[in-house]
Amino acid sequence: MRYLPHTSDDVRQMLETIGLAGIEELFSGVPDACRLSRPLAIAPGCSESELLGRLKKLADANAQVSEWDAFLGGGAYNHFIPAVVDHLVSRSEFYTAYTPYQPEISQGTLQAIFEYQTMICQLTGMDIANASLYDGASACAEAVLLAVRCARKRSKILLSQALHPQYRETVKTYCRYLPVEIEELPFDAGYVTDLQALKDRLDEQVAAVVVGYPNYFGRIEELATLAELSHARGARLVTAVAEPLALGLFKSPGELGADVVVGEGQSFGIPLSYGGPGIGFFAVKKQDMRALPGRLVGETLDQDGKRGYVLTLATREQHIRRERATSNICSNQGMCTLMVGIYLALHGKRGLRQLAEQNYSKAAYARRRIGSLAGFQPVEGEVFNEFAVLCPEPAAQLLARLQKSRILAGIPLCRDYPQLENGILVCVTEQNSKQQIDRLVAGLAGGAA
Amino acid sequence: MRYLPHTSDDVRQMLETIGLAGIEELFSGVPDACRLSRPLAIAPGCSESELLGRLKKLADANAQVSEWDAFLGGGAYNHFIPAVVDHLVSRSEFYTAYTPYQPEISQGTLQAIFEYQTMICQLTGMDIANASLYDGASACAEAVLLAVRCARKRSKILLSQALHPQYRETVKTYCRYLPVEIEELPFDAGYVTDLQALKDRLDEQVAAVVVGYPNYFGRIEELATLAELSHARGARLVTAVAEPLALGLFKSPGELGADVVVGEGQSFGIPLSYGGPGIGFFAVKKQDMRALPGRLVGETLDQDGKRGYVLTLATREQHIRRERATSNICSNQGMCTLMVGIYLALHGKRGLRQLAEQNYSKAAYARRRIGSLAGFQPVEGEVFNEFAVLCPEPAAQLLARLQKSRILAGIPLCRDYPQLENGILVCVTEQNSKQQIDRLVAGLAGGAA
């Protein structure tokens, strides 16, 4: 086998050194009753060319976004990835390395992570960012745990129903057997968190209020007000950002008063890849630094006064604190922090802004055009590159019709919001040309696309 | 522009240091009469995503071998390339480096080339191989020049008409204005070089006899006899190998008496890429070492006695000998030597043999099946993975018909051999499944494929 370097001579000599007569004897420590007595029922191995042939066939049986007019967002965004990103992350010193526990031979990973953390802080307007959590949803759940941990006696969490449904579900799973009480906050007619409901429910039990920014319907929540209300009752405001490109244009949650900012970094250079791996980012203000889950890379000086980077605050981690760690997370998204770092470095200050403006403008155009169609009602108020639309017919039916013209018009809202049977969520990025948008509009209007 | 790092501030400061008022003044040395007075009529630059879109469109407008049943050879062969090859040659230390003139920081390239040279010698059965010439055809031309150079007073070259037509044309171009006389040798009924004709034409003027191995019709020439006859009259035997995978199975030209072995290395891990870049390999016996064109890497010891690698015999090269150099070649196929080296190292002793056996067996099967069709006459005698076939109708017509079933059945012979209007050259490699071969046979038979 091409991955196995042993020759039969090697095996013989090694067994001799060990003092065994055969491979079988190596397993003498495995009780007979525990042995598998038949070969694995998995087809024999295959050559690389057969393998590639089979995988290509499976890959071709999927509707890839580059070959369809795809307006899908909902927590995973189709942005262009410059070739530089893949070129650099393909360097094996990065991707075949282990977690950088051995700083002498991991400075590359460590510095790259340090830079990633810094850029996440700049983007979110926060003081400290970790590296990293699995994805936006689990980061959101960890944020809830942090809030409960830090708030001491408080154990109630108010989750906006306009927060990404999968984030909400994940929060609930994480809290399932912990002394945390979860309540949901309704959204109002403008598809943002209902402020009156929030005021009504905020009490001394509430550890945190959790909202999306933008929220699942694409709306920009009024973070400043939400923060003010939460803080007034001693609760933290957790902001979950599923589309962080919005932060290239809109005020940062940190600036608006958020206490914890989490989100999904996939937009920044990570392939869609059917939803994973992405990366959960997580940023806090100084006060919560020690409660931060996961890894943190810090700057240090070596004995010669040279700057270097190391994993810090390890004492909060599972390999030291075991059951009392701030999180059980171990392997996380190292390679994805690298992708995000490279992507952000390439775009930089101006690129990110311009890209965000393009997304905003394209979505604005699409929303306006769709809004002009009879029977279609897009959400009103500020959105970034995504917006919910109420349609004149059930989403399932509408979407199926557009698929016939190779258009993926959006995500049906009804699975997560049964009351919105006619609702779809439409996302428009820089990857969607005006021509594509016009085809979408024509398709929605019922004309041939 | 993303490739240009200058900010306007940089430019200003730099001009100041230089003492100029503007960019224009940098060009004051260019006479006005020599200036272009209008902008270049080339469209404005574009973003990476637009660029990729345009290139994909062009790429998709070609019939790639992986999506057709392709039986094309004729000097370029469709072999599977393991992913490792591309992974390793994509390391920028290799592909963004210059020619390894500076040994201190080029040992990677130099050792890899040294290993390539060694493997070419082992494969061809020769003593010394260079690195490298542009392709098989130009290597063949350089072999003819070497033969004439080394033979002193002899200036005639006998080129077999069964040698690859493009190699013959290239030889003629190279010799066009040099005191070299070229005669062609006919092939016999078995589509190999006509031995009687050779005997008749060999005289004291002949510097070299040049044949293919396998030849253009796929036949294995009788090298031992050709060498014997050539040597008896003091001529060198030059052997050109367009499909070097054949050397995994058949006796090496060196063993059979060839004096110079050249060929095309594309089969070994280099993409087809519409015919280039490939790589010309070139190997000689010790006697001709100093006449070798192009670069040669040798082993050396540094001052601490450590082994290292350097470019050697530079005194034959154009940058020293200028008009008296053994060749004008400068940049050659560095990256392709690397591809070949990696490919050969992966396959190794046994892999190359097995792969060659598979090619041989597949071609044998196809030849037998085609030979059983009424009106089809494949060449007889030993072939490797390619064979000429005389068909019952003009090649152009037949091939066009098969294209309708997405079969590229072969290469028409008539452009190069007008007498073979019904001839095609069919190539079968490990990439062609039995099913593909059977479809080809059915297609040739006139049935629906």
Next chain:
Amino acid sequence: MSGTESRGLVLDEKLLFESSDPGRIGYSLAELDVPPAVPATALLREELTGFPELSEVDVVRHYTRLSTWNYGVDSGFYPLGSCTMKYNPKINEKAARLPGFAELHPHTPDHLSQGALQLMYELQDALGEVSGFPAITLQPAAGAQGEFAGMLMIRACHEANGERRTKVLIPDTAHGTNPASAALCGYQVVPIASDGQLSAAAVAEAMDSDVAGLMITNPNTLGLYEKEIREICQIVHDGGGLVYCDGANLNALMGISRPGDIGIDVMHFNLHKTFSTPHGGGGPGSGPVGVVEALQPFLPVPQVVRSEAGYRLDYDRPQSIGRVKAFAGHFGILVRAYAYILAMGGDGLRRATELAVLNANYVRARLEGVYDLPYKQRSLHEVVFSENNLANDCHTLDVAKRLIDYGFHPPTIYFPLVVKGALMIEPTETESKQVLDEFCDALLAIAAEAQEHP
């Protein structure tokens, strides 16, 4: 390993922010083809203070140089115990980047994602066959999340049965994620002492009606097969508990022994260990979980299922613990693991295990005596030495640092905690005898140095 001498911490590549220059750019956008629009000014952020401004060239050089301060499996031997740093096949990287996979949006309807779903379904099957579990979830993002999901299912099962058990037994050799994951499920952790291997007696003693289950690692982090595992499982089951197996060490068992056959109820896989997907400098990994039938109703949503109409994501699982992350798992990693299994085949997987165990035992045989081996039982895929035999107050950390000078990545050190100054070596099957010899020679030389030059 010769030729890869460590360069130590000689780092002076500037930070991105330091080499940044105002106005420099590394991107370009197509021209906007719709009317430009901007949000209300009150919502607009100021410019991104401190954010880098670099050209494409700058970025390429920066990361290229950073990479050279790193060390990967492709650089050389990486004997980290408990990490299974095997070779990461290059074709897997290519596979994950096929446009049909990389450019597939997770909200694509099932009927337009059949290739991806089929791949996941077949991967579930293959993992089930290797482990002996009838059902697999591919959702967890890494081993620790797999542990969490698995322990949640155990708890959900107890609660469905109306039981409110509060404790989980965990042997002292366990990885730190085990207690951390149990704690996340609201369990109280009860450590059990083991002497190399966990004894059925110790478990029996600790077992009571408050115990929800046991988390065991098999083979354990000393590389030893838990020889009383069947008895232990029986005891836990008899006491009404369930048994979780940390599958991090599955590389020792493929085709040899199946956790699902011997009494384990739930186990996670680390695809980034056993199934050759790259560690990525700390992830992303993937931590599927296999369960026995009784736990099946509690699997996370969605689950990939097959029906007449094709493959589909099933959300209709009322007893499910819910989801532990967004979407259906680290699909890009699943593709790599699937490719690995296809390439190896059933026999190849078993052979990988055999050679991994051979390699570890060869290293053990070559070093034993010079280095102290605290547990003498026949070990499997890894071997753990202590620092006891080292002369002149030389410690495990010294050995590790010295190994770097010799051009090797050090083994895992100071884990498991039960061994004083543990040196935990897991060679994996993709290392040749040649490499192991060079590594053992280096370790022997270091021990000799300690002897000679205190």
Next chain:
Amino acid sequence: MSGTESRGLVLDEKLLFESSDPGRIGYSLAELDVPPAVPATALLREELTGFPELSEVDVVRHYTRLSTWNYGVDSGFYPLGSCTMKYNPKINEKAARLPGFAELHPHTPDHLSQGALQLMYELQDALGEVSGFPAITLQPAAGAQGEFAGMLMIRACHEANGERRTKVLIPDTAHGTNPASAALCGYQVVPIASDGQLSAAAVAEAMDSDVAGLMITNPNTLGLYEKEIREICQIVHDGGGLVYCDGANLNALMGISRPGDIGIDVMHFNLHKTFSTPHGGGGPGSGPVGVVEALQPFLPVPQVVRSEAGYRLDYDRPQSIGRVKAFAGHFGILVRAYAYILAMGGDGLRRATELAVLNANYVRARLEGVYDLPYKQRSLHEVVFSENNLANDCHTLDVAKRLIDYGFHPPTIYFPLVVKGALMIEPTETESKQVLDEFCDALLAIAAEAQEHP
């Protein structure tokens, strides 16, 4: 440039053959699906004696390690004069690997290769526009082969006119390939002395009816624009000769001056210099040639042409010099150059030239005085210093080696031959002021060292 300290020649990676082990394999083949066949035994070779036997892992590590002993443009500044070591965009690498390009067989009929042919046709057009030539061949494999093809066309043209001229004039600053290429065409080389720039007078003096033409490099290898170029071309033309231009330095001229407009008859491009395709550690390059109308009939076959029916390869060119290699050129390199031109656009190409010239002049301004500048004329994209000013018998080679210690790739040295101990620096446009400053600081420090520590 900080952070990339050279590691010097510390090489002890074994040769492939030395780490080889009998029976080890790094490949696998599908099972043969047809009956096995073997040739007659007499034709069969013995086993490939000495050939390596390695696993995939071995091969990956071997070449990964070897790469780390190399230095590329992505590692840092690469100021080799006459080589135009500019940044190689990564998207170009991806473009060349698109299956529709990489998996296209050269014998594919024209109507099934329209994308490739269109690309080549448009590249011909763009190169024609940059250079001012009405026709371009893309076939030559590199600059030197372009020179050869170009000189063959000159000769073919003379011969078609019944002239048998025997000599070619070449200035003493020319690259060695110029005389070598002329010699390959059967010409006798007549060197002409130049004093920095070639004078029309010198050409007039050398010109006679035996002279087939002149090979000139513009700007020349000192980085100087040949200011009498129009007069020189006129003299050669008046004498019945033709003018060849070595286009290696075209990076100094894009959008500024077009060789085809000023009297040049034929010129090669180095796509691996001016058009950003990678040097590859010594190739493959690509050396298209542009010609004036009079030379068009002699272009190599095939030529890409366009007709009603689409693009096609034209072989029907009775006066052609024939082919200089198999197939139609280094297509994979052409794709990269085409991508570069599309990305840059006309304005971008001109800007590249402006900044390349700015960079060279900045380096010149910073080093002049400390390093001796033998030619004071306003230079373009590169600058050549001599070793004259160096103190204490310090030579150019010493400076070059010392630069490696400072972490920089040295410039081209001892070329052009007319400058004593030439140090030839070509920064290209893709280097920032920051990098140039660090480089100049290093060179100034080295000069100071020579002063202080003889």
